[in-house]
Amino acid sequence: TTEKAWLDERLAYIKAYEASEKRPSFVSDAEIEAVLKRKADPERLEVEEVLSKAKELHGLTPDDAAVLLNNRDPELWAEIFATAHWIKQEVYGNRIVLFAPLYISSPCVNNCAYCGFRHSNDQVAKKTLSPAELEAEVKALITKGHKRLIVVYGEHPASDVDFMCRTIETIYAVKEGRGEIRRVNVNAAPLTVEEYRRLKEVGIGTYQVFQETYHLTTYRKMHPANTLKGSFRWRLFALHRAQEAGIDDVAVGALFGLYDWRFEVLGLLYHALDLEREFGVGPHTISVPRLEPALNTPLTTSSPYRVADEDFKKAVTVLRCAVPYTGIILTCREKPALRREVIALGVSQVDAGSRTAVGGYAEMEREHIPDREQFQLADTRSLDEYILELCRDGYIPSFCTAGYRTGRTGCHFMSFAKQGLIKNFCLPNAVLTFKEYLLDYASPETRDAGEKTIARHVEDFARRMPQRAEKLKEMLSRMEGGQ
Ligand code: SAM
Ligand code: SF4
Numbered sequence: 444t445t446e447k448a449w450l451d452e453r454l455a456y457i458k459a460y461e462a463s464e465k466r467p468s469f470v471s472d473a474e475i476e477a478v479l480k481r482k483a484d485p486e487r488l489e490v491e492e493v494l495s496k497a498k499e500l501h502g503l504t505p506d507d508a509a510v511l512l513n514n515r516d517p518e519l520w521a522e523i524f525a526t527a528h529w530i531k532q533e534v535y536g537n538r539i540v541l542f543a544p545l546y547i548s549s550p551c552v553n554n555c556a557y558c559g560f561r562h563s564n565d566q567v568a569k570k571t572l573s574p575a576e577l578e579a580e581v582k583a584l585i586t587k588g589h590k591r592l593i594v595v596y597g598e599h600p601a602s603d604v605d606f607m608c609r610t611i612e613t614i615y616a617v618k619e620g621r622g623e624i625r626r627v628n629v630n631a632a633p634l635t636v637e638e639y640r641r642l643k644e645v646g647i648g649t650y651q652v653f654q655e656t657y658h659l660t661t662y663r664k665m666h667p668a669n670t671l672k673g674s675f676r677w678r679l680f681a682l683h684r685a686q687e688a689g690i691d692d693v694a695v696g697a698l699f700g701l702y703d704w705r706f707e708v709l710g711l712l713y714h715a716l717d718l719e720r721e722f723g724v725g726p727h728t729i730s731v732p733r734l735e736p737a738l739n740t741p742l743t744t745s746s747p748y749r750v751a752d753e754d755f756k757k758a759v760t761v762l763r764c765a766v767p768y769t770g771i772i773l774t775c776r777e778k779p780a781l782r783r784e785v786i787a788l789g790v791s792q793v794d795a796g797s798r799t800a801v802g803g804y805a806e807m808e809r810e811h812i813p814d815r816e817q818f819q820l821a822d823t824r825s826l827d828e829y830i831l832e833l834c835r836d837g838y839i840p841s842f843c844t845a846g847y848r849t850g851r852t853g854c855h856f857m858s859f860a861k862q863g864l865i866k867n868f869c870l871p872n873a874v875l876t877f878k879e880y881l882l883d884y885a886s887p888e889t890r891d892a893g894e895k896t897i898a899r900h901v902e903d904f905a906r907r908m909p910q911r912a913e914k915l916k917e918m919l920s921r922m923e924g925g926q
Pocket of ligand 2: 551552553554555558559560561562596597598672
């Protein structure tokens, strides 16, 4: 009954919000379909013009993006891929930021057709971490070398905003050896402005809400109307409310596989443009989760819109060209070989060594726990193994959280990014936090590869910024001395 009372109250709140929210929706099925139709068959010249514009690094309009999305010429696709790769190198360099998801609770009042945690799915056992279990999960993650988490909650009275604040404070307080978690991002249901303010007070990093699909007709099919998630507009403006509450790093995403991937790329672009228009800053990151199998969840394997690998690559590529200063997150949902390919096309953040079952890190040796996980991951390699691959591919892994701790968030981060400073400020921080990882957690093989990676990047940095490189070298030797 308390669950029912909570649910009724929240539903009434959302209904009242819908009636009072004056902002017009920034997406509509008809408008996005019209853009795609208008640019249905682009000429070579048109594609090339859009690519030149993308290289100016000021982003693209929905019409420009539709030109790329609708291109059918394989030769031109090769050019589009190359442009995205160039943009990624220009803005982000070789740096790849690492994080892990931490599933804290799975009980959920919603019934999303694609999710293993949905209310009506009695084949997946729902679980909420106790304080002791939470601490054990955090320690397990710290012991692997993680510094950044995204915490994940089901929507339920037992995981309301009080619970979220308590658990986040617990995470920040855990110390294990020389490590701790330095940035906690959140992926949870849309909240009220007042609730977001509470989360800001406990020092969260980014707040992430995935729209799942920007196609209203599909949204209604996936999310029953009488559930909290049934309100498209409550979710559509979730991140606007977060911004109003002062959370200036917000993150968007679409669940690829529910509807046409081209439509979703444009939906994400409209969302980014609307946040930028209203708050002067677009989303901090864009996520591109793709539908994965989940126990007793037939839609995950039968959806007619499941996205082929090649199309998935195209989606990331067009996003990279369209919003050059927004990070793109790729997750362990994807298999190792594809992750490798997609990273080169524009990804700046990835998770590694991840589990999607609540309590999954305490049982790390089990790659899959089907009756407890939200969906099945395709990349279950350890963080250390994955870092070795990144080094061999020429990237520099970063655990840096300094930008956020020194107030380089929201607009500040964006203007910083737009001046091309990510490569110069973030590189030394990547080197230092990676060195920390190598000293404290790496296997001998990864340490060896990692030291070579660091040496190469420091050398390159010294050619560009000799004075700052001296300081960096000095700091590295202090770390070797135990600091
Ligand atoms: N319950 C909150 C919500 O739905 O906003 C927050 C977390 S939900 C556990 C995290 C995300 O997982 C969802 O937004 C959805 O995009 C993604 N997801 C759900 N089912 C999935 C599946 N079968 N495959 C891949 N991703 C999935
Ligand atoms: Fe609940 Fe989120 Fe899963 Fe929907 S996606 S059933 S809201 S946990």
